[in-house]
Amino acid sequence: QQQVKQSPQSLIVQKGGISIINCAYENTAFDYFPWYQQFPGKGPALLIAIRPDVSEKKEGRFTISFNKSAKQFSLHIMDSQPGDSATYFCAADTGNQFYFGTGTSLTVIP
């Protein structure tokens, strides 16, 4: 059973557009929600993370929106660039184990 459901599986966005990736969870024990970016041949790298006591966190062009009551969180990439083309994973942590979404392959077209 997938603890963290991620959508869409793939996403194509024009340069300068907004990329939005969504994740949903059921386990209320999750208390840390990171997003990872992975380029081909590399391991995932932490992009941005949020804890459930805040509803939004912004770092540069990347924003996490968190809806605790709906048990959903999303990644917004503003002004998407071709260099953002990668696979993005959301994750959730209980304090004992990380659970990852299945990933979203983002392609930004010049």
Added chain:
Amino acid sequence: KAGVTQTPRYLIKTRGQQVTLSCSPISGHRSVSWYQQTPGQGLQFLFEYFSETQRNKGNFPGRFSGRQFSNSRSEMNVSTLELGDSALYLCASSLEGAGMEQFFGPGTRLTVL
């Protein structure tokens, strides 16, 4: 500070063989977690070691095992390899474990023929 290193980067084995993968965490990090990444399943948690003790374990068969040494380096062993074990094996280190930022290595690509 050097990142997480994994060796070897690529491995080709045949069914029934066993394999050992190695992970060197970032200096000062005491937690090492292992993940299996496949196109269909994404990243699946294998286990976490902290101060030489397995602290958490995912839902994988006993053919998958690991250990951690006193210098925090970790090894993962897979015995009696199956075709379905072909995957990218990632290790991640963190200062104290879950709930803190994990830093991933580049992975070991295992192909089972």
